[in-house]
Amino acid sequence: MAFCPRCAAPNVDTAAACAACGSPIAAAGAPGSIPPMNQQFVGAGGGAMMPKTNGLAIAGFICAFLCSIVGIILSAVALSQIKKSNGTQKGEGLALAGIIIGSIFFVVGIIIQVAARR
Ligand SMILES: [Zn+2]
CATH class of the missing domain: 1.25.40 (Serine Threonine Protein Phosphatase 5, Tetratricopeptide repeat)
Structure with missing residues (x-):
């Protein structure tokens, strides 16, 4: 169980954002949530930027x-x-x-x- 740093509501450990207030639970809970977003951004940008x-x-x-x-x-x-x-x-x-x-x-x-x- 992970607790929201903003409203202290209990969330599952795998949750990327608080179910109660929507605040992202990033710091210690889910460090792997940022690299996939960067990869997706680079991949989409690289494909479109090659005329x-x-x-x-x-x-x-x-x-x-x-x-x-x-x-x-x-x-x-x-x-x-x-x-x-x-x-x-x-x-x-x-x-x-x-x-x-x-x-x-x-x-x-x-x-x-x-x-x-x-
Ligand atoms: Zn919250």
């Missing part, structure tokens, strides 16, 4: 150099997917870089083609 880089963002960034139009399209799709993912996917900067670099290569490609025709 994956969007694969299309990587593909779009690479394609921006090789085939600018494909790179722009892939990066734009990747950017919309990342924004819809509510933080579960990362790579927004990579997708934006793919769009910008793809656009530059696209414009440069047109200038080179126009110049070559003269």
Whole structure:
């Protein structure tokens, strides 16, 4: 039998909180009640805090150099997917870089083609 430190009501030894007043019986009675709570917190936080880089963002960034139009399209799709993912996917900067670099290569490609025709 354990007695509540707050209201002195009798409780079973395994009780984490007083049945009479709800006050936690932690000090000597149940030292094992705190570590499981910490483990649960770390486990839940660790699972949610691991956003994956969007694969299309990587593909779009690479394609921006090789085939600018494909790179722009892939990066734009990747950017919309990342924004819809509510933080579960990362790579927004990579997708934006793919769009910008793809656009530059696209414009440069047109200038080179126009110049070559003269
Ligand atoms: Zn109590």
